[in-house]
Amino acid sequence: MGTPSFSLLWAPALIGMAIGFALYGTSVGQYLFYIRFFSEDHYILKSVFTVFMLDTANTIITGSLYWEMLVTCRWSIAPECTGGLPWQMKANVIVICLLTFCVQWCDV
Numbered sequence: 001m002g003t004p005s006f007s008l009l010w011a012p013a014l015i016g017m018a019i020g021f022a023l024y025g026t027s028v029g030q031y032l033f034y035i036r037f038f039s040e041d042h043y044i045l046k047s048v049f050t051v052f053m054l055d056t057a058n059t060i061i062t063g064s065l066y067w068e069m070l071v072t073c074r075w076s077i078a079p080e081c082t083g084g085l086p087w088q089m090k091a092n093v094i095v096i097c098l099l100t101f102c103v104q105w106c107d108v
Helices: 005-035 043-072 089-104
Strands: none
Touching: 005 043, 043 089
């Protein structure tokens, strides 16, 4: 059995990333709507900014991961491209954990 082609290997991830970027655009619109029309909300409710910033960090880190994996390290066999987990995956786990904590905490 041969190795899977590049498109079969990365197509689901790229489709997921495209959907994620579209949902991030929706998140930006919702955040701007909230800031504009609900400016008198209590300070605790303003923690929406923290959630928005963590979502922004998640989107940037994910885009950086795919850029490194698909563009920078496409044909490279350098040790930083082939060994271990990229720093983006480690950072993404931390950001997602913080994001989940903030969303659950703000829901209380």
